Structures are given as C-alpha cells and as structure tokens.
Amino acid sequence: GKPLKEAQGEILYSASFLEWFAEEARRVYGDVIPASAKDRRILVLKQPVGVAAIITPWNFPSAMITRKVGAALAAGCTVVVKPAEDTPLSALALGELANQAGIPAGVYNVVPCSRQQTSAVGEVLCTDPLVAKISFTGSTATGKILLKHAAGTVKRVSMELGGHAPFIVFDSANVDRAVAGALASKYRNSGQTCVCTNRFLVQKGIHDKFVEKFAKAIERELHVGSGFDAKTTQGPLINEKAVEKVERHIHDAVSQGASIVTGGKRHSLGKNFFEPTLLSNVTTKMLCTQEETFGPLAPVIKFETEAEAIAIANAANVGLAGYFYSQDPAQIWRVAEQLEVGMVGVNEGIVSSVESPFGGVKQSGLGREGSKYGIDEYLEIKYVCFGGL
Structure with missing residues (x-):
C-alpha cells in the first residue's frame, strides 16, 4: 500500500547505499603510528568482524537492508538477513540481484520466517557463536531483548531503535x-x-x-x-x-x-x-x-x-x-x-541521506549507519607491533 512515488524513491535510496559503500571499500585505511622505541614499528590494520546478522523492519524493506549489507560487504563480511515477517520479498529479490551481480554464493543469505518463528530465529542469530555481529532496526523493546541474547557471546552490536x-x-x-x-x-x-x-x-x-x-x-x-x-x-x-x-x-x-x-x-x-x-x-x-x-x-x-x-x-x-x-x-x-x-x-524536515551518519542516543540505539562512519561498525581494529628492527 505504500504510494508508488515513495516506493520508487526507496529503491533509489536503497541503491545509493550500495554505490556509496562500494566506494568506501577503497578507503578502509589502516595507520602507521610512530613508536616510542627506535627498534619498533607500529601498524594498525582493519579487518572484517566476520558473519553479520542483519535484522530489518517492514517500513523500508529494501533500504534498511542495503544500508546495513552495503557496509558489511564493503568491510569483507558475509551476511545473514532476517527480514521482517510482513515484508520478506524485498530481501529475496535483493538476493536474486546479488546473484546476478556476481556476489559469490554464501555471501548474501536470507532467512525469512513466520511471525510465530521470528523470536526463535532472532535468538539463534544472537546466540550462535559463528555470528560475530548483530545489526538490528526495530523497536526499543525488541532491541533490549536482542542485546541480552547477544551478551552471552559478547557480540558486536548495532541498534537503530525507537524514536520520539x-x-x-x-x-x-x-x-x-x-x-x-x-x-x-x-x-x-x-x-x-x-x-x-x-x-x-x-x-x-x-x-x-x-x-x-x-x-x-x-x-x-x-x-x-x-x-x-x-x-x-x-x-x-x-x-x-x-x-x-x-x-x-x-x-x-x-x-x-x-x-x-x-x-x-x-x-x-x-x-x-x-x-x-x-x-x-x-x-x-x-x-x-x-x-x-x-x-x-x-x-x-x-x-x-x-x-x-x-x-x-x-x-x-x-x-x-x-x-x-x-x-x-x-x-x-x-x-x-x-x-x-x-x-x-x-529548518529542515528530512535529514536522512547516504552521506550522513544515521543513529541515535539514549535508548534509540548504538552505532551509526551510512556515511563514512557506517563501515566501521563491521571492522575490527588490530594493532601490530614489529620489534627488533
């Protein structure tokens, strides 16, 4: 029932995140830090966190996936997408497009489920030790439940929760x-x-x-x-x-x-x-x-x-x-x-854009999506010290 003009706008918005993060993949820079000892050199590397579970809402069934998945793929992560039970078809369509675009099998995965199964599937994604990262958009109440589940294996978590x-x-x-x-x-x-x-x-x-x-x-x-x-x-x-x-x-x-x-x-x-x-x-x-x-x-x-x-x-x-x-x-x-x-x-009523960091404070969530900061949610920073030089 979404008006056609808004639906078309969402698809363009969705594509913009893939274009943006395709470019951001080029800029996952590390660092070289001057060492205090003359015989040492310090490097900083950025590496993908691993498998990312992506849990998305029904109101923007395409854009909420690409905003997360674009960053995850650019960082080098594989993803498991659990779309909202009301809107699973957009996630599946994106899977077909990923295949057509040459994304290797097993990189973009979709787990649609019924309303009765959604809690159980969410719990599995948050507790499975093979999953290293959770990114969720939805209500604050549900976000708190997922945070509790994710705490058992101390996963990296991004949450975009309720607004007021x-x-x-x-x-x-x-x-x-x-x-x-x-x-x-x-x-x-x-x-x-x-x-x-x-x-x-x-x-x-x-x-x-x-x-x-x-x-x-x-x-x-x-x-x-x-x-x-x-x-x-x-x-x-x-x-x-x-x-x-x-x-x-x-x-x-x-x-x-x-x-x-x-x-x-x-x-x-x-x-x-x-x-x-x-x-x-x-x-x-x-x-x-x-x-x-x-x-x-x-x-x-x-x-x-x-x-x-x-x-x-x-x-x-x-x-x-x-x-x-x-x-x-x-x-x-x-x-x-x-x-x-x-x-x-x-003096502006619309603030969302691909180049700006999207996220909240207090109980509206953790982390940021989009912008140059979005890819950091899917990267680990590793410090390497070379000694005896």
Missing part, C-alpha cells in the same frame, strides 16, 4: 517553511518511520498561525488512496494493531482536553486507512506525547520559552531525530547542541 522526534517551531521561524517541513517530517510513509516527528512544540506567539496553516496544508496536499494512484500521498497503515494505536492516542488526548483540528478517524477507503490528523491543545500528560505513535497523528503542544521547549523535547528516554525552525542564529546553535538526539534538522 520533537519538532520545535520558535517565534522567529518562517511559518510557511516550518509547515512544509512539518508535512514532510510527519506524514512520510503515513507517519511510519522512526524519524517521523511524534510531537510538535510551537511557541506561543506563532502557535495559532502555525496550526491554521498546517491544517490547511494537510487538507490541501495530503491524499489518502491506492498506492498505484499518482495523486496518493498516504497509503494504509501496516495492520489493524497500528490503526488501533492511533485511535487510542487520539481518544486519550481528546478525553483530556485536546481538540481535533482535522482528520481524527479511519478513512472511508478501508479499515487500515486513516485520515491525516492534527490535534491542538495537547499537553505532555497525553499518551501521544509520551509514546511513539507510528502513524499519521500530529499533536501540537504550545510553549512559552526556549528552555521549556528544550526540557520537553529532552524528557524522553529515546533520542533519534529532532527538528526545529528558527531564524535566530544564536538560538540555532544553542538548540542544536542542547537537543539530546543523534540527528538534528535545522
């Missing part, structure tokens, strides 16, 4: 640009990405204007429909459970005084389609500001001071992405450095 991204709009912001960024940051993939904004914080002086323009933009520019329709920007949510979570968050917020500005219910197209929704009069006591919704729900909190906004944004136990809009240069530096997240968008 704040989107702050200060009084000095360009409102039109902030609204455009909000649309992109919140409703991409129907709100089902780990870097989607989960809570909007808008300063008092600009709040009403932002909410009004945001609502009009949602109604004008977002279209729910079939993924094959060129006009469609919003497809269905992944399953009934996802829709129920959005409904639960809306009901909780409204019961505590929030107002539905636009949307707020299932779409007439079908049970997994949901109207893009905007809430105002939201407080930090509501579920939609405490949990990651992972759906097309935009709750707006009004704040008065910069310090208040920073405190609200940093109150979460996760920190993947954060966004803010401001035209004050001093404020831009202060806020960018104070936000407790791994990635910051300043």
